[in-house]
Amino acid sequence: MFAYIHREIVPVEKAFLHVSDLSIQRGYGIFDFFKVQDGHPYFLDDYLDRFYNSAASMQLEVPHQRDDLKSIIFSLITKNNIAASGVKMILTGGYSADGYQPAEPNLIITQHHLTLPGEDQIKNGVKIITHEFVRDFASAKTINYSTGIWLINKVKENQAVDVLYHQKGIVSEFPRCNFFIVRNDNTVVTPAHQVLRGITRKNILKLAARKYRAEEGVVTLEDIANAKEAFLTSTTKRIVPVVKVNETVIGDGKPGAVSLSLLNDLIALENEDFQSKAN
Known part of the structure:
Protein backbone atom coordinates (compact mmCIF):
# COMPACT_ATOMS: atom_id res chain seq x y z
CA MET A 1 0.00 0.00 0.00
CA LEU A 114 -13.85 -0.63 1.92
CA THR A 115 -16.75 -2.66 3.27
CA LEU A 116 -20.37 -1.52 2.90
CA PRO A 117 -23.09 -2.22 5.50
CA GLY A 118 -24.29 -5.81 5.65
CA GLU A 119 -27.65 -6.96 4.33
CA ASP A 120 -28.83 -7.51 7.91
CA GLN A 121 -28.71 -3.77 8.68
CA ILE A 122 -30.64 -2.94 5.53
CA LYS A 123 -33.20 -5.71 6.06
CA ASN A 124 -33.82 -5.20 9.78
CA GLY A 125 -32.71 -1.63 10.45
CA VAL A 126 -30.59 -0.45 13.39
CA LYS A 127 -30.90 1.07 16.83
CA ILE A 128 -29.28 4.38 17.76
CA ILE A 129 -29.00 6.37 20.98
CA THR A 130 -28.90 10.13 21.57
CA HIS A 131 -26.48 12.46 23.36
CA GLU A 132 -26.60 16.19 24.01
CA PHE A 133 -23.68 17.76 22.14
CA VAL A 134 -22.89 20.15 19.28
CA ARG A 135 -19.61 19.92 17.36
CA ASP A 136 -17.25 22.88 17.16
CA PHE A 137 -17.16 24.24 13.60
CA ALA A 138 -19.96 21.92 12.52
CA SER A 139 -19.82 23.08 8.90
CA ALA A 140 -16.18 21.97 8.55
CA LYS A 141 -15.04 18.35 8.42
CA THR A 142 -12.43 18.57 11.17
CA ILE A 143 -10.39 15.71 12.61
CA ASN A 144 -11.79 16.28 16.12
CA TYR A 145 -13.97 13.23 16.90
CA SER A 146 -13.25 13.13 20.64
CA THR A 147 -16.90 13.02 21.78
CA GLY A 148 -17.93 10.36 19.29
CA ILE A 149 -14.99 8.15 20.24
CA TRP A 150 -15.63 8.73 23.96
CA LEU A 151 -19.22 7.52 23.43
CA ILE A 152 -18.28 4.26 21.65
CA ASN A 153 -18.62 2.17 24.82
CA LYS A 154 -22.00 3.74 25.64
CA VAL A 155 -23.24 2.90 22.14
CA LYS A 156 -22.11 -0.71 22.54
CA GLU A 157 -23.60 -1.00 26.04
CA ASN A 158 -26.98 0.01 24.59
CA GLN A 159 -26.64 -2.48 21.72
CA ALA A 160 -26.84 0.40 19.26
CA VAL A 161 -24.78 1.25 16.17
CA ASP A 162 -24.35 5.00 16.57
CA VAL A 163 -25.15 8.10 18.61
CA LEU A 164 -27.24 11.03 17.40
CA TYR A 165 -26.35 14.49 18.70
CA HIS A 166 -28.95 17.00 19.83
CA GLN A 167 -29.09 20.26 21.78
CA LYS A 168 -32.11 20.84 24.01
CA GLY A 169 -34.04 18.32 21.98
CA ILE A 170 -33.12 19.74 18.56
CA VAL A 171 -31.31 17.10 16.53
CA SER A 172 -28.21 17.71 14.43
CA GLU A 173 -26.08 14.77 13.26
CA PHE A 174 -24.11 11.65 14.12
CA PRO A 175 -20.32 11.76 14.56
CA ARG A 176 -19.89 10.41 11.00
CA CYS A 177 -23.37 10.43 9.43
CA ASN A 178 -26.31 12.66 8.62
CA PHE A 179 -29.85 11.94 9.78
CA PHE A 180 -33.26 11.96 8.07
CA ILE A 181 -36.83 11.32 9.12
CA VAL A 182 -39.87 10.58 6.99
CA ARG A 183 -43.10 12.17 8.21
CA ASN A 184 -46.46 10.41 7.91
CA ASP A 185 -47.18 12.29 4.67
CA ASN A 186 -43.87 10.97 3.21
CA THR A 187 -42.08 14.31 3.54
CA VAL A 188 -38.35 13.62 3.83
CA VAL A 189 -36.65 15.95 6.35
CA THR A 190 -33.05 16.40 7.47
CA PRO A 191 -31.64 18.81 10.11
CA ALA A 192 -30.51 22.12 8.62
CA HIS A 193 -28.34 23.61 11.38
CA GLN A 194 -25.16 22.60 13.22
CA VAL A 195 -24.49 19.83 10.69
CA LEU A 196 -21.84 18.87 8.21
CA ARG A 197 -23.44 18.96 4.78
CA GLY A 198 -22.67 15.45 3.65
CA ILE A 199 -22.34 14.60 -0.02
CA THR A 200 -24.68 11.63 0.41
CA ARG A 201 -27.06 13.97 2.27
CA LYS A 202 -26.97 16.31 -0.72
CA ASN A 203 -27.69 13.47 -3.13
CA ILE A 204 -30.56 12.12 -1.02
CA LEU A 205 -32.23 15.54 -0.88
CA LYS A 206 -32.00 15.76 -4.66
CA LEU A 207 -33.32 12.23 -5.17
CA ALA A 208 -36.10 12.60 -2.61
CA ALA A 209 -37.35 15.79 -4.26
CA ARG A 210 -38.08 13.85 -7.45
CA LYS A 211 -40.92 11.90 -5.86
CA TYR A 212 -41.54 13.26 -2.36
CA ARG A 213 -41.46 16.58 -0.60
CA ALA A 214 -37.90 17.11 0.70
CA GLU A 215 -36.89 19.67 3.34
CA GLU A 216 -33.98 20.92 5.40
CA GLY A 217 -35.29 22.20 8.70
CA VAL A 218 -35.63 21.74 12.45
CA VAL A 219 -35.94 18.12 13.60
CA THR A 220 -36.67 17.45 17.27
CA LEU A 221 -36.61 14.32 19.39
CA GLU A 222 -40.40 14.56 19.45
CA ASP A 223 -40.46 14.65 15.65
CA ILE A 224 -38.44 11.43 15.60
CA ALA A 225 -40.84 9.71 17.99
CA ASN A 226 -43.73 10.64 15.69
CA ALA A 227 -41.93 9.83 12.43
CA LYS A 228 -43.03 7.17 9.99
CA GLU A 229 -39.42 6.26 9.16
CA ALA A 230 -35.88 7.35 9.94
CA PHE A 231 -32.49 6.65 8.38
CA LEU A 232 -28.85 7.68 8.48
CA THR A 233 -26.64 8.49 5.51
CA SER A 234 -22.91 8.58 4.83
CA THR A 235 -20.35 7.90 2.13
CA THR A 236 -19.61 4.38 3.33
CA LYS A 237 -23.08 3.48 4.63
CA ARG A 238 -25.23 4.98 1.86
CA ILE A 239 -28.62 4.66 3.63
CA VAL A 240 -29.21 2.55 6.73
CA PRO A 241 -32.78 2.48 8.15
CA VAL A 242 -33.13 3.45 11.83
CA VAL A 243 -35.92 1.52 13.57
CA LYS A 244 -35.24 2.38 17.22
CA VAL A 245 -34.00 5.54 18.96
CA ASN A 246 -33.09 4.90 22.59
CA GLU A 247 -36.13 2.82 23.59
CA THR A 248 -38.55 4.42 21.14
CA VAL A 249 -39.60 2.31 18.16
CA ILE A 250 -39.86 4.25 14.91
CA GLY A 251 -42.99 3.58 12.86
CA ASP A 252 -43.74 -0.13 12.77
CA GLY A 253 -40.19 -1.03 13.81
CA LYS A 254 -39.16 -2.10 10.30
CA PRO A 255 -37.26 -0.38 7.47
CA GLY A 256 -39.78 1.69 5.52
CA ALA A 257 -40.64 1.87 1.85
CA VAL A 258 -39.38 5.45 1.44
CA SER A 259 -35.97 4.67 2.96
CA LEU A 260 -35.48 1.57 0.84
CA SER A 261 -36.69 3.30 -2.31
CA LEU A 262 -34.18 6.12 -1.78
CA LEU A 263 -31.41 3.57 -1.20
CA ASN A 264 -32.17 2.02 -4.60
CA ASP A 265 -32.19 5.49 -6.16
CA LEU A 266 -28.82 6.31 -4.58
CA ILE A 267 -27.25 3.11 -5.90
CA ALA A 268 -28.61 3.97 -9.36
CA LEU A 269 -27.13 7.49 -9.06
CA GLU A 270 -23.74 6.02 -8.17
CA ASN A 271 -23.96 3.77 -11.22
CA GLU A 272 -24.79 6.79 -13.38
CA ASP A 273 -21.77 8.66 -12.02
CA PHE A 274 -19.55 5.63 -12.71
CA GLN A 275 -20.83 5.20 -16.25
CA SER A 276 -20.57 8.90 -17.08
CA LYS A 277 -16.84 8.86 -16.35
CA ALA A 278 -16.32 5.48 -18.02
CA ASN A 279 -17.76 6.85 -21.24
Whole structure:
Protein backbone atom coordinates (compact mmCIF):
# COMPACT_ATOMS: atom_id res chain seq x y z
CA MET A 1 0.00 0.00 0.00
CA PHE A 2 1.08 3.55 -0.76
CA ALA A 3 0.26 6.96 0.68
CA TYR A 4 0.88 10.56 -0.34
CA ILE A 5 2.81 12.71 2.14
CA HIS A 6 5.39 15.49 1.94
CA ARG A 7 4.65 15.92 -1.79
CA GLU A 8 5.46 12.35 -2.79
CA ILE A 9 3.89 8.92 -2.92
CA VAL A 10 5.66 6.52 -0.55
CA PRO A 11 5.04 3.05 0.93
CA VAL A 12 2.52 3.51 3.73
CA GLU A 13 4.98 2.17 6.34
CA LYS A 14 7.20 5.18 5.56
CA ALA A 15 4.42 7.78 5.83
CA PHE A 16 5.11 9.67 9.06
CA LEU A 17 4.47 13.06 10.63
CA HIS A 18 6.82 14.75 13.07
CA VAL A 19 5.53 15.01 16.64
CA SER A 20 5.41 18.82 16.32
CA ASP A 21 2.50 18.64 13.88
CA LEU A 22 -0.52 20.52 15.20
CA SER A 23 -2.77 17.55 14.47
CA ILE A 24 -0.81 15.65 17.11
CA GLN A 25 -0.22 18.52 19.51
CA ARG A 26 -3.74 20.02 19.46
CA GLY A 27 -5.91 17.85 17.19
CA TYR A 28 -6.06 20.66 14.60
CA GLY A 29 -6.80 19.75 11.01
CA ILE A 30 -9.46 18.80 8.48
CA PHE A 31 -10.09 15.81 6.24
CA ASP A 32 -12.42 14.33 3.68
CA PHE A 33 -13.21 10.84 2.46
CA PHE A 34 -14.72 9.41 -0.73
CA LYS A 35 -15.41 6.01 -2.25
CA VAL A 36 -13.52 4.52 -5.18
CA GLN A 37 -14.68 1.63 -7.36
CA ASP A 38 -12.43 0.18 -10.07
CA GLY A 39 -10.38 3.36 -10.25
CA HIS A 40 -13.41 5.69 -10.25
CA PRO A 41 -13.85 8.13 -7.33
CA TYR A 42 -17.56 8.80 -6.85
CA PHE A 43 -18.72 12.44 -6.89
CA LEU A 44 -15.12 13.63 -6.60
CA ASP A 45 -15.79 17.29 -7.37
CA ASP A 46 -18.36 17.48 -4.58
CA TYR A 47 -15.88 16.06 -2.09
CA LEU A 48 -13.12 18.39 -3.26
CA ASP A 49 -15.47 21.37 -2.91
CA ARG A 50 -16.10 20.41 0.70
CA PHE A 51 -12.40 19.74 1.36
CA TYR A 52 -11.38 23.19 0.15
CA ASN A 53 -14.28 24.83 2.02
CA SER A 54 -13.36 23.02 5.25
CA ALA A 55 -9.75 24.15 4.84
CA ALA A 56 -10.82 27.77 4.33
CA SER A 57 -13.12 27.62 7.37
CA MET A 58 -10.23 26.42 9.53
CA GLN A 59 -7.77 28.93 7.99
CA LEU A 60 -5.64 26.23 6.39
CA GLU A 61 -4.28 26.49 2.86
CA VAL A 62 -4.40 23.39 0.67
CA PRO A 63 -0.90 23.14 -0.88
CA HIS A 64 -2.23 22.17 -4.34
CA GLN A 65 -4.67 23.62 -6.83
CA ARG A 66 -7.66 21.40 -7.63
CA ASP A 67 -6.32 19.95 -10.90
CA ASP A 68 -2.96 19.10 -9.32
CA LEU A 69 -4.71 17.49 -6.34
CA LYS A 70 -6.85 15.42 -8.70
CA SER A 71 -3.72 14.21 -10.51
CA ILE A 72 -2.17 13.14 -7.21
CA ILE A 73 -5.35 11.31 -6.20
CA PHE A 74 -5.56 9.40 -9.49
CA SER A 75 -1.85 8.53 -9.33
CA LEU A 76 -2.32 7.08 -5.84
CA ILE A 77 -5.45 5.15 -6.89
CA THR A 78 -3.58 3.68 -9.87
CA LYS A 79 -0.56 2.72 -7.79
CA ASN A 80 -2.59 0.99 -5.06
CA ASN A 81 -4.94 -0.71 -7.56
CA ILE A 82 -7.73 -1.67 -5.11
CA ALA A 83 -11.11 -2.64 -6.57
CA ALA A 84 -13.31 -1.20 -3.79
CA SER A 85 -11.74 1.37 -1.51
CA GLY A 86 -11.98 4.66 0.30
CA VAL A 87 -9.56 7.57 -0.05
CA LYS A 88 -8.92 9.89 2.88
CA MET A 89 -7.37 13.34 2.49
CA ILE A 90 -6.03 14.92 5.69
CA LEU A 91 -4.77 18.49 5.99
CA THR A 92 -3.05 19.23 9.29
CA GLY A 93 -2.08 22.40 11.13
CA GLY A 94 1.56 21.81 10.21
CA TYR A 95 4.79 21.58 12.17
CA SER A 96 4.16 24.13 14.91
CA ALA A 97 7.13 25.85 16.54
CA ASP A 98 5.33 26.22 19.87
CA GLY A 99 2.69 23.50 19.69
CA TYR A 100 -0.07 26.10 19.25
CA GLN A 101 0.53 28.36 16.26
CA PRO A 102 -0.37 26.86 12.86
CA ALA A 103 2.41 26.44 10.32
CA GLU A 104 2.57 25.26 6.70
CA PRO A 105 -0.10 22.53 6.49
CA ASN A 106 0.82 18.92 5.81
CA LEU A 107 -1.32 17.04 3.29
CA ILE A 108 -1.66 13.27 3.68
CA ILE A 109 -3.69 11.05 1.34
CA THR A 110 -4.29 7.40 2.18
CA GLN A 111 -6.34 4.62 0.62
CA HIS A 112 -8.08 1.76 2.39
CA HIS A 113 -10.12 -1.33 1.56
CA LEU A 114 -13.85 -0.63 1.92
CA THR A 115 -16.75 -2.66 3.27
CA LEU A 116 -20.37 -1.52 2.90
CA PRO A 117 -23.09 -2.22 5.50
CA GLY A 118 -24.29 -5.81 5.65
CA GLU A 119 -27.65 -6.96 4.33
CA ASP A 120 -28.83 -7.51 7.91
CA GLN A 121 -28.71 -3.77 8.68
CA ILE A 122 -30.64 -2.94 5.53
CA LYS A 123 -33.20 -5.71 6.06
CA ASN A 124 -33.82 -5.20 9.78
CA GLY A 125 -32.71 -1.63 10.45
CA VAL A 126 -30.59 -0.45 13.39
CA LYS A 127 -30.90 1.07 16.83
CA ILE A 128 -29.28 4.38 17.76
CA ILE A 129 -29.00 6.37 20.98
CA THR A 130 -28.90 10.13 21.57
CA HIS A 131 -26.48 12.46 23.36
CA GLU A 132 -26.60 16.19 24.01
CA PHE A 133 -23.68 17.76 22.14
CA VAL A 134 -22.89 20.15 19.28
CA ARG A 135 -19.61 19.92 17.36
CA ASP A 136 -17.25 22.88 17.16
CA PHE A 137 -17.16 24.24 13.60
CA ALA A 138 -19.96 21.92 12.52
CA SER A 139 -19.82 23.08 8.90
CA ALA A 140 -16.18 21.97 8.55
CA LYS A 141 -15.04 18.35 8.42
CA THR A 142 -12.43 18.57 11.17
CA ILE A 143 -10.39 15.71 12.61
CA ASN A 144 -11.79 16.28 16.12
CA TYR A 145 -13.97 13.23 16.90
CA SER A 146 -13.25 13.13 20.64
CA THR A 147 -16.90 13.02 21.78
CA GLY A 148 -17.93 10.36 19.29
CA ILE A 149 -14.99 8.15 20.24
CA TRP A 150 -15.63 8.73 23.96
CA LEU A 151 -19.22 7.52 23.43
CA ILE A 152 -18.28 4.26 21.65
CA ASN A 153 -18.62 2.17 24.82
CA LYS A 154 -22.00 3.74 25.64
CA VAL A 155 -23.24 2.90 22.14
CA LYS A 156 -22.11 -0.71 22.54
CA GLU A 157 -23.60 -1.00 26.04
CA ASN A 158 -26.98 0.01 24.59
CA GLN A 159 -26.64 -2.48 21.72
CA ALA A 160 -26.84 0.40 19.26
CA VAL A 161 -24.78 1.25 16.17
CA ASP A 162 -24.35 5.00 16.57
CA VAL A 163 -25.15 8.10 18.61
CA LEU A 164 -27.24 11.03 17.40
CA TYR A 165 -26.35 14.49 18.70
CA HIS A 166 -28.95 17.00 19.83
CA GLN A 167 -29.09 20.26 21.78
CA LYS A 168 -32.11 20.84 24.01
CA GLY A 169 -34.04 18.32 21.98
CA ILE A 170 -33.12 19.74 18.56
CA VAL A 171 -31.31 17.10 16.53
CA SER A 172 -28.21 17.71 14.43
CA GLU A 173 -26.08 14.77 13.26
CA PHE A 174 -24.11 11.65 14.12
CA PRO A 175 -20.32 11.76 14.56
CA ARG A 176 -19.89 10.41 11.00
CA CYS A 177 -23.37 10.43 9.43
CA ASN A 178 -26.31 12.66 8.62
CA PHE A 179 -29.85 11.94 9.78
CA PHE A 180 -33.26 11.96 8.07
CA ILE A 181 -36.83 11.32 9.12
CA VAL A 182 -39.87 10.58 6.99
CA ARG A 183 -43.10 12.17 8.21
CA ASN A 184 -46.46 10.41 7.91
CA ASP A 185 -47.18 12.29 4.67
CA ASN A 186 -43.87 10.97 3.21
CA THR A 187 -42.08 14.31 3.54
CA VAL A 188 -38.35 13.62 3.83
CA VAL A 189 -36.65 15.95 6.35
CA THR A 190 -33.05 16.40 7.47
CA PRO A 191 -31.64 18.81 10.11
CA ALA A 192 -30.51 22.12 8.62
CA HIS A 193 -28.34 23.61 11.38
CA GLN A 194 -25.16 22.60 13.22
CA VAL A 195 -24.49 19.83 10.69
CA LEU A 196 -21.84 18.87 8.21
CA ARG A 197 -23.44 18.96 4.78
CA GLY A 198 -22.67 15.45 3.65
CA ILE A 199 -22.34 14.60 -0.02
CA THR A 200 -24.68 11.63 0.41
CA ARG A 201 -27.06 13.97 2.27
CA LYS A 202 -26.97 16.31 -0.72
CA ASN A 203 -27.69 13.47 -3.13
CA ILE A 204 -30.56 12.12 -1.02
CA LEU A 205 -32.23 15.54 -0.88
CA LYS A 206 -32.00 15.76 -4.66
CA LEU A 207 -33.32 12.23 -5.17
CA ALA A 208 -36.10 12.60 -2.61
CA ALA A 209 -37.35 15.79 -4.26
CA ARG A 210 -38.08 13.85 -7.45
CA LYS A 211 -40.92 11.90 -5.86
CA TYR A 212 -41.54 13.26 -2.36
CA ARG A 213 -41.46 16.58 -0.60
CA ALA A 214 -37.90 17.11 0.70
CA GLU A 215 -36.89 19.67 3.34
CA GLU A 216 -33.98 20.92 5.40
CA GLY A 217 -35.29 22.20 8.70
CA VAL A 218 -35.63 21.74 12.45
CA VAL A 219 -35.94 18.12 13.60
CA THR A 220 -36.67 17.45 17.27
CA LEU A 221 -36.61 14.32 19.39
CA GLU A 222 -40.40 14.56 19.45
CA ASP A 223 -40.46 14.65 15.65
CA ILE A 224 -38.44 11.43 15.60
CA ALA A 225 -40.84 9.71 17.99
CA ASN A 226 -43.73 10.64 15.69
CA ALA A 227 -41.93 9.83 12.43
CA LYS A 228 -43.03 7.17 9.99
CA GLU A 229 -39.42 6.26 9.16
CA ALA A 230 -35.88 7.35 9.94
CA PHE A 231 -32.49 6.65 8.38
CA LEU A 232 -28.85 7.68 8.48
CA THR A 233 -26.64 8.49 5.51
CA SER A 234 -22.91 8.58 4.83
CA THR A 235 -20.35 7.90 2.13
CA THR A 236 -19.61 4.38 3.33
CA LYS A 237 -23.08 3.48 4.63
CA ARG A 238 -25.23 4.98 1.86
CA ILE A 239 -28.62 4.66 3.63
CA VAL A 240 -29.21 2.55 6.73
CA PRO A 241 -32.78 2.48 8.15
CA VAL A 242 -33.13 3.45 11.83
CA VAL A 243 -35.92 1.52 13.57
CA LYS A 244 -35.24 2.38 17.22
CA VAL A 245 -34.00 5.54 18.96
CA ASN A 246 -33.09 4.90 22.59
CA GLU A 247 -36.13 2.82 23.59
CA THR A 248 -38.55 4.42 21.14
CA VAL A 249 -39.60 2.31 18.16
CA ILE A 250 -39.86 4.25 14.91
CA GLY A 251 -42.99 3.58 12.86
CA ASP A 252 -43.74 -0.13 12.77
CA GLY A 253 -40.19 -1.03 13.81
CA LYS A 254 -39.16 -2.10 10.30
CA PRO A 255 -37.26 -0.38 7.47
CA GLY A 256 -39.78 1.69 5.52
CA ALA A 257 -40.64 1.87 1.85
CA VAL A 258 -39.38 5.45 1.44
CA SER A 259 -35.97 4.67 2.96
CA LEU A 260 -35.48 1.57 0.84
CA SER A 261 -36.69 3.30 -2.31
CA LEU A 262 -34.18 6.12 -1.78
CA LEU A 263 -31.41 3.57 -1.20
CA ASN A 264 -32.17 2.02 -4.60
CA ASP A 265 -32.19 5.49 -6.16
CA LEU A 266 -28.82 6.31 -4.58
CA ILE A 267 -27.25 3.11 -5.90
CA ALA A 268 -28.61 3.97 -9.36
CA LEU A 269 -27.13 7.49 -9.06
CA GLU A 270 -23.74 6.02 -8.17
CA ASN A 271 -23.96 3.77 -11.22
CA GLU A 272 -24.79 6.79 -13.38
CA ASP A 273 -21.77 8.66 -12.02
CA PHE A 274 -19.55 5.63 -12.71
CA GLN A 275 -20.83 5.20 -16.25
CA SER A 276 -20.57 8.90 -17.08
CA LYS A 277 -16.84 8.86 -16.35
CA ALA A 278 -16.32 5.48 -18.02
CA ASN A 279 -17.76 6.85 -21.24
